[in-house]
Amino acid sequence: MSRPSSWSIARHRPEGPLTGYKIAYPMISADSRRGGFNGVALGRSQVYGAVADAVCIQSPRHRCPSSWCDCGFYCFHARDDARDLACDPQYQHCVLLEIAASGRFVRYELGLRYARQTIRSVQLGRCGCGRAATALADGGPGIVGWRRLHPVCGLCAGPRPVLTPEAFGVLLGHVPVQAEDTTEDGLAPLAGVGGEVDEATLVPLLSAEVALLQARLDQVQSRLEQLTHRSD
Numbered sequence: 610m611s612r613p614s615s616w617s618i619a620r621h622r623p624e625g626p627l628t629g630y631k632i633a634y635p636m637i638s639a640d641s642r643r644g645g646f647n648g649v650a651l652g653r654s655q656v657y658g659a660v661a662d663a664v665c666i667q668s669p670r671h672r673c674p675s676s677w678c679d680c681g682f683y684c685f686h687a688r689d690d691a692r693d694l695a696c697d698p699q700y701q702h703c704v705l706l707e708i709a710a711s712g713r714f715v716r717y718e719l720g721l722r723y724a725r726q727t728i729r730s731v732q733l734g735r736c737g738c739g740r741a742a743t744a745l746a747d748g749g750p751g752i753v754g755w756r757r758l759h760p761v762c763g764l765c766a767g768p769r770p771v772l773t774p775e776a777f778g779v780l781l782g783h784v785p786v787q788a789e790d791t792t793e794d795g796l797a798p799l800a801g802v803g804g805e806v807d808e809a810t811l812v813p814l815l816s817a818e819v820a821l822l823q824a825r826l827d828q829v830q831s832r833l834e835q836l837t838h839r840s841d
């Protein structure tokens with residue numbers, strides 16, 4: 610996987626919340642009273658709610674996001690980048706979140722790494738069959754205290770109990786949860802499902818979120834070089 614060379618990094622203190630987009634696995638607490646989300650890359654052992662502060666699992670001694678660590682929440686600036694990543698088969702059962710990022714943050718070309726997150730809205734995306742998902746059903750592996758939910762259409766849900774988008778929104782503390790608008794392409798086949806996979810399309814999708822982490826490595830590398838020169 611090639612590393613993007615044009616990534617610029619600058620640390621900022623925000624003037625106000627910044628809008629971002631990301632994908633995550635929807636979760637429900639074991640007692641079915643709370644909703645939350647599980648990240649797709651870092652922090653897979655944690656579930657966050659509608660408002661959350663990033664926690665570093667490497668060290669409790671620094672504040673997130675630390676320059677010397679990969680901790681913090683991640684998001685893309687552009688909704689399309691997050692939605693592209695959701696096409697990756699391993700993220701098939703994710704939903705799309707629109708968030709407001711606040712607190713300390715690091716800006717990258719494609720997104721942010723940041724301290725505090727408020728979820729503004731949730732979009733369910735598609736069922737595994739390609740239809741627009743209209744509800745959430747139990748599915749996939751959970752973590753201690755939390756079960757994972759899958760976005761499903763009415764046909765695939767069958768007789769299983771489901772949570773409506775509205776009910777899930779209430780469990781999140783009254784966050785808007787919507788089905789994807791697929792009026793234009795509701796029956797279009799998903800890329801990579803039952804057909805040829807377009808490598809030229811897929812590779813950038815696979816690398817998008819990983820590229821955020823690669824940018825961190827670039828930053829550490831340049832710091833190391835600075836330190837090396839300073840000691841010459």
Ligand SMILES: [Zn+2]
Pocket residue numbers: 665666667668671673675678679680681
């Ligand atoms: Zn950290």
Ligand SMILES: [Zn+2]
Pocket residue numbers: 736737738739740761762763764765766
């Ligand atoms: Zn379905």
